[in-house]
């Protein structure tokens with residue numbers, strides 16, 4: 406069973422009197438253990454696609470399945486619960502809680518999981534260390550660089566061992582010397598835990614970590 410299956414997904418946004426077609430006939434299947442890089446020009450539908458894959462947006466038509474769960478007809482409440490259980494998102498615009506430290510930004514999501522406090526703290530510290538942030542755990546987001554904030558967001562997305570990791574262009578987190586270390590962490594989480602990942606990126610250094618690259622142009626996918 407694929408970890409993610411999108412079948413003939415269409416997504417339109419209302420825009421005044423017209424409709425913007427952001428996705429058309431989008432079908433994508435991602436296996437467990439698989440990392441797919443999603444590449445395409447600005448406005449081609451990348452963020453829309455991963456938002457629908459992770460249940461953050463509903464498709465206008467088509468089907469979305471994550472593991473054994475068909476999420477297509479879910480209510481907003483069901484989607485919120487689904488995302489919390491199964492999905493780790495890293496957004497283009499990093500949205501950390503500004504009054505919590507880097508470490509607390511990871512721990513705050515674990516409050517919803519089964520992990521006990523000590524195990525959660527150990528995992529959060531290990532993730533931040535592997536992300537090159539060992540010395541920054543006590544800093545507030547405002548005291549971190551943009552790339553450091555993106556790396557905290559990656560740690561937060563991995564915190565609860567999601568089945569599906571969705572990453573939207575974490576460019577500045579990855580264009581440093583640490584980029585390879587960050588990608589290796591994502592790869593090891595995917596391969597060890599049987600997770601699936603879709604990573605939006607233009608960076609050839611990152612696509613090289615992916616098992617497969619899928620291109621998107623004007624809302625249409627091509628291998």
Ligand SMILES: Nc1ncnc2c1ncn2[C@@H]1O[C@H](COP(=O)(O)OP(=O)(O)OP(=O)(O)O)[C@@H](O)[C@H]1O
Pocket residue numbers: 418419420425426427445446447448449450451452453454497
């Ligand atoms: N909320 C919205 N309302 C109306 N149109 C939208 C909305 N969100 C996205 N769009 C439009 O849908 C299309 C796809 O947008 P999307 O954000 O998925 O592109 P993208 O590939 O992620 O681009 P970028 O690389 O710039 O992040 C674009 O034409 C965009 O203007």
Ligand SMILES: [Mg+2]
Pocket residue numbers: 451452453497573
């Ligand atoms: Mg985008």
